[in-house]
Amino acid sequence: MRDVVEAKDLxxxxxxxxxxxxxxxxxxxxxxxxxxxxxxxxxxxxxMITGQLKPSAxxxxxxxxxxxxxxxxxxxxxxxxEHEQLHRNATPMVLLRSLGTLSGIPWSNLKEKSEDVLQRVxxxxxxxxxxxxxxxxxxxxxxxxxxxxxxxxxxxxLDEPMNGxxxxxxxxxxxxxxxxxENGIHIIISSHxxxxxxxxxxxxxxxxxxxxxxxxxxxxIAAEVxxxxxxxxxxxxxxxxxxxxxxxRNLLKGYLIQEDELIVWLREPEGFYKKWPMYxxxxxxxxxxxxxxxSSLEKVFTKV
Amino acid sequence: MMRVSKGGGRSxxxxxxxxxxxxxxxxxxxxxxxxxxxxxxxxxxSIVGFIAFLIGGESEGATLKxxxxxxxxxxxxxxxxxxxxxxxxxxxxxxxxxEYLWTRSVTKSQLILGTYICAVGGAMLTVAFLDFILCGxxxxxxxxxxxxxxxxxxxxxxxxxxxxxxxxxxxxAIFSKYMIVxxxxxxLVEIWLASVPSKVALISVSYHLNAVIRGEEAYSSFTxxxxxxxxxxxxxxxxxxxxxxxxxxKSD
Numbered sequence: 001m002r003d004v005v006e007a008k009d010l011x012x013x014x015x016x017x018x019x020x021x022x023x024x025x026x027x028x029x030x031x032x033x034x035x036x037x038x039x040x041x042x043x044x045x046x047x048m049i050t051g052q053l054k055p056s057a058x059x060x061x062x063x064x065x066x067x068x069x070x071x072x073x074x075x076x077x078x079x080x081x082e083h084e085q086l087h088r089n090a091t092p093m094v095l096l097r098s099l100g101t102l103s104g105i106p107w108s109n110l111k112e113k114s115e116d117v118l119q120r121v122x123x124x125x126x127x128x129x130x131x132x133x134x135x136x137x138x139x140x141x142x143x144x145x146x147x148x149x150x151x152x153x154x155x156x157x158l159d160e161p162m163n164g165x166x167x168x169x170x171x172x173x174x175x176x177x178x179x180x181x182e183n184g185i186h187i188i189i190s191s192h193x194x195x196x197x198x199x200x201x202x203x204x205x206x207x208x209x210x211x212x213x214x215x216x217x218x219x220x221i222a223a224e225v226x227x228x229x230x231x232x233x234x235x236x237x238x239x240x241x242x243x244x245x246x247x248x249r250n251l252l253k254g255y256l257i258q259e260d261e262l263i264v265w266l267r268e269p270e271g272f273y274k275k276w277p278m279y280x281x282x283x284x285x286x287x288x289x290x291x292x293x294x295s296s297l298e299k300v301f302t303k304v
Numbered sequence: 305m306m307r308v309s310k311g312g313g314r315s316x317x318x319x320x321x322x323x324x325x326x327x328x329x330x331x332x333x334x335x336x337x338x339x340x341x342x343x344x345x346x347x348x349x350s351i352v353g354f355i356a357f358l359i360g361g362e363s364e365g366a367t368l369k370x371x372x373x374x375x376x377x378x379x380x381x382x383x384x385x386x387x388x389x390x391x392x393x394x395x396x397x398x399x400x401x402x403e404y405l406w407t408r409s410v411t412k413s414q415l416i417l418g419t420y421i422c423a424v425g426g427a428m429l430t431v432a433f434l435d436f437i438l439c440g441x442x443x444x445x446x447x448x449x450x451x452x453x454x455x456x457x458x459x460x461x462x463x464x465x466x467x468x469x470x471x472x473x474x475x476x477a478i479f480s481k482y483m484i485v486x487x488x489x490x491x492l493v494e495i496w497l498a499s500v501p502s503k504v505a506l507i508s509v510s511y512h513l514n515a516v517i518r519g520e521e522a523y524s525s526f527t528x529x530x531x532x533x534x535x536x537x538x539x540x541x542x543x544x545x546x547x548x549x550x551x552x553x554k555s556d
């Protein structure tokens with residue numbers, strides 16, 4: 001599969017302020033999470049991908065095309081901005097008809113197409129002709145998503161779509177995005193909410209201070225940041241016996257027992273991971289789960 | 305999958321522009337039924353109707369003509385154009401909703417041109433409604449003055465709407481506080497410069513507007529007004545396509 005987005009030495013400066021500084025990365029298909037704290041350059045990158053910002057230096061290709069002043073490419077991209085503003089006096093049907101027209105959808109197909117996308121984002125038909133200004137945040141997010149889907153985009157770009165949503169709303173949006181991805185739409189999603197991204201995204205691009213600190217899937221990122229974690233959480237029926245066994249082999253720097261769970265700090269992580277089934281395999285101890293603490297995106301992100 | 309082809313030259317460009325006009329008109333005029341817009345429209349109609357009632361009763365052609373030239377065409381029409389056109393583009397930038405339009409299959413030039421055509425349509429309808437009220441009041445009073453001047457009035461106001469909307473668009477594309485800048489421009493260029501007895505008055509739309517209403521070199525004044533509109537429109541397209549706007553905030 002070809003890369004959906006590819007950047008080479010990409011930079012963007014707002015006068016003396018740096019937005020992105022000589023970044024190189026390739027975003028594959030599927031759902032990709034764009035993660036980083038405020039000022040990391042997420043929105044700058046998204047604005048460049050959607051052709052709203054011109055790179056100061058370097059090159060950027062989106063679906064194998066240059067995004068600047070490229071209306072053909074914009075017809076293949078669906079974009080959901082960060083802010084929650086929508087045309088408050090319009091109804092979802094009016095907004096979708098209008099934006100659909102601007103995307104080149106024939107007049108005769110607009111009604112059918114609008115109804116189709118509103119159903120896909122699971123917005124109740126009762127509010128299709130209600131003023132958007134009276135909507136809750138969750139309903140507005142659905143309308144925002146619907147407008148991005150109107151022209152059957154190949155690539156969907158969502159800037160902080162979970163902002164301001166309650167857990168139910170986040171769950172709903174995640175479900176919709178998963179189903180869109182299953183239908184072959186590539187998705188790039190930026191967020192501060194790492195937990196949602198961790199369960200939703202296949203790949204990640206971690207940004208900090210305008211630089212890419214890691215990219216790839218969760219395991220690749222963990223490997224890129226630190227070959228192996230020195231901390232392992234093991235669910236076991238007899239933690240004290242297992243600790244004794246590991247201590248005797250001089251594998252541990254330290255340990256902590258919490259009921260049926262054992263957290264160990266390894267002396268030589270590389271060596272341990274090569275032979276861990278052998279080390280943990282004791283006849284009188286049952287192992288239920290082994291969790292490499294470094295594989296949590298939150299941990300990786302904190303570490304970088 | 306629906307795609308708008310970039311190829312096809314001028315006809316394709318015109319088709320995409322037409323698409324932009326239709327899309328923007330659906331979005332902009334769908335909210336015209338709200339209480340605020342209707343209230344403003346009825347408020348303006350009441351003021352125009354009331355003054356027409358007071359002046360029209362005197363049956364003094366010169367006073368009435370002067371009032372239509374100066375107040376209705378010279379102040380009310382430009383203010384309608386400024387608030388309508390500037391509001392169409394600046395409210396999108398201020399609210400951040402412009403991003404939904406920027407990321408569609410139309411160029412920024414087509415977007416601003418489409419906005420302009422929508423604004424001209426809206427302003428024409430508004431001015432036609434006010435003229436209807438004006439003529440209606442005068443007709444009820446038995447004043448036959450406007451009937452004789454109606455063709456010149458329609459042409460003059462049509463030209464004024466086209467030119468003032470283009471000027472308003474250029475001002476709104478450059479300045480976030482378009483109402484303040486627009487009123488300052490009006491006082492400086494449309495009132496003060498228009499009254500200066502030299503060729504510098506030619507850059508003022510109101511100068512040409514009055515010439516068309518009076519029937520003095522009406523054709524050349526009409527085309528001069530359209531030329532001002534063209535210059536302002538090209539400026540708007542250039543500024544809107546090249547300027548970096550800060551969206552979603554009160555100012556940029």
